[in-house]
Amino acid sequence: MPPLSFTTNGIIAQIVFLIKVLIDFLLTVFSDEFLWYYCFMFTKKHLEHFKTKKVFIHTHDFPDPDAFASAYGLQELLRYYGIESTICYGGVIERSSLLSMLKAFDITGDPRTDHTEEFLDAVNILVDSQLNNSNLVFTPGEDVYCIDHHPTFSDATYIWSDIRHVGACSSIIISYYKEANITMNQNVASALCYGLKMDTNDFNRGCTGFDIEMFNEVFEFCDYEKVTYINHNQLELSDFEAFKAAINNITTKGHFGFSYIPFQCPSTLIAIISDFLLSTEEVKISIVYSKLDDVMKLSVRCEEKGVSAGNLVHDALSGIGNGGGHPTMAGGVIFKESLAQMDNVEDEIIKRFLDAYKKETSSLPSV
Numbered sequence: 001m002p003p004l005s006f007t008t009n010g011i012i013a014q015i016v017f018l019i020k021v022l023i024d025f026l027l028t029v030f031s032d033e034f035l036w037y038y039c040f041m042f043t044k045k046h047l048e049h050f051k052t053k054k055v056f057i058h059t060h061d062f063p064d065p066d067a068f069a070s071a072y073g074l075q076e077l078l079r080y081y082g083i084e085s086t087i088c089y090g091g092v093i094e095r096s097s098l099l100s101m102l103k104a105f106d107i108t109g110d111p112r113t114d115h116t117e118e119f120l121d122a123v124n125i126l127v128d129s130q131l132n133n134s135n136l137v138f139t140p141g142e143d144v145y146c147i148d149h150h151p152t153f154s155d156a157t158y159i160w161s162d163i164r165h166v167g168a169c170s171s172i173i174i175s176y177y178k179e180a181n182i183t184m185n186q187n188v189a190s191a192l193c194y195g196l197k198m199d200t201n202d203f204n205r206g207c208t209g210f211d212i213e214m215f216n217e218v219f220e221f222c223d224y225e226k227v228t229y230i231n232h233n234q235l236e237l238s239d240f241e242a243f244k245a246a247i248n249n250i251t252t253k254g255h256f257g258f259s260y261i262p263f264q265c266p267s268t269l270i271a272i273i274s275d276f277l278l279s280t281e282e283v284k285i286s287i288v289y290s291k292l293d294d295v296m297k298l299s300v301r302c303e304e305k306g307v308s309a310g311n312l313v314h315d316a317l318s319g320i321g322n323g324g325g326h327p328t329m330a331g332g333v334i335f336k337e338s339l340a341q342m343d344n345v346e347d348e349i350i351k352r353f354l355d356a357y358k359k360e361t362s363s364l365p366s367v
């Protein structure tokens with residue numbers, strides 16, 4: 001071996017040896033504190049704190065599969081470290097497919113109204129949601145943590161937060177297992193896999209390389225047959241009434257598709273119909289809306305490059321309600337008082353969205 005090569009190899013070997021000694025030293029001196037900091041989202045200090053209080057994991061109101069999967073994944077991860085928690089949600093569980101998911105993967109959650117008094121003194125961890133959003137209505141006290149993948153429309157203060165703009169909140173939770181090198185059980189893996197698939201619309205919406213990587217991570221541990229079965233049974237026959245009404249009421253303006261469902265319709269079904277409307281070749285931005293109790297709920301989908309569904313609905317409903325969300329999917333609500341002042345709600349919605357689009361792109365929607 002030439003002397004130069006021998007010397008280089010020797011130096012590299014010594015450097016590797018020194019790095020190993022240094023890592024061993026750090027692990028010994030800082031023990032858990034060091035490991036927690038680098039391997040998992042919460043430091044040991046946070047986890048010790050969680051043991052002194054009640055811990056609630058909150059999904060957004062009218063939770064979807066990604067919200068429940070994230071909450072359940074986190075609940076089981078905390079349980080691994082000896083911390084018990086309760087999953088809470090606002091609104092109701094609207095879809096029978098969501099009930100199937102909860103049953104299939106053994107997930108339990110309580111309506112938030114069952115615990116309202118307890119939140120002020122508890123640890124409240126938000127998943128798939130953020131404070132001050134229209135889809136999360138409750139008073140949490142000071143001890144709030146947030147894990148989410150939505151854009152932030154209104155700043156809030158958290159003890160700790162992990163907000164990344166990826167396709168699914170489930171992907172972020174999977175990454176915690178990966179980083180902490182913890183093997184998840186089959187139910188957790190299946191729930192997270194399903195949540196990831198649903199929120200990215202089977203990797204067709206807002207999907208990032210990180211989501212694909214995390215899907216790969218979770219795939220080998222999940223019951224994929226169960227996941228695809230629930231995934232393929234989203235609709236109920238009664239949903240076709242809403243589909244029928246929506247199809248009859250489609251109005252197009254350029255590449256915008258608007259549709260009104262003139263009866264009470266669950267927000268998750270409005271979202272499914274908005275996806276359906278967007279799947280037509282002509283429609284690049286779909287807005288489907290329906291009355292729910294006293295308010296008007298809207299679901300917005302967008303596949304136009306450079307235009308954000310979240311920004312559009314946020315601008316369009318400013319002053320009459322609120323809304324926000326991802327660039328590709330978003331939602332909003334028009335308040336009861338605003339509806340009462342409108343002569344023609346459908347015309348007003350169309351006008352506001354076209355104006356918001358013009359503001360964002362400085363152009364009119366193309367045909």
Ligand SMILES: [Mn+2]
Binds near residue numbers: 066128149168169199
């Ligand atoms: Mn989500």
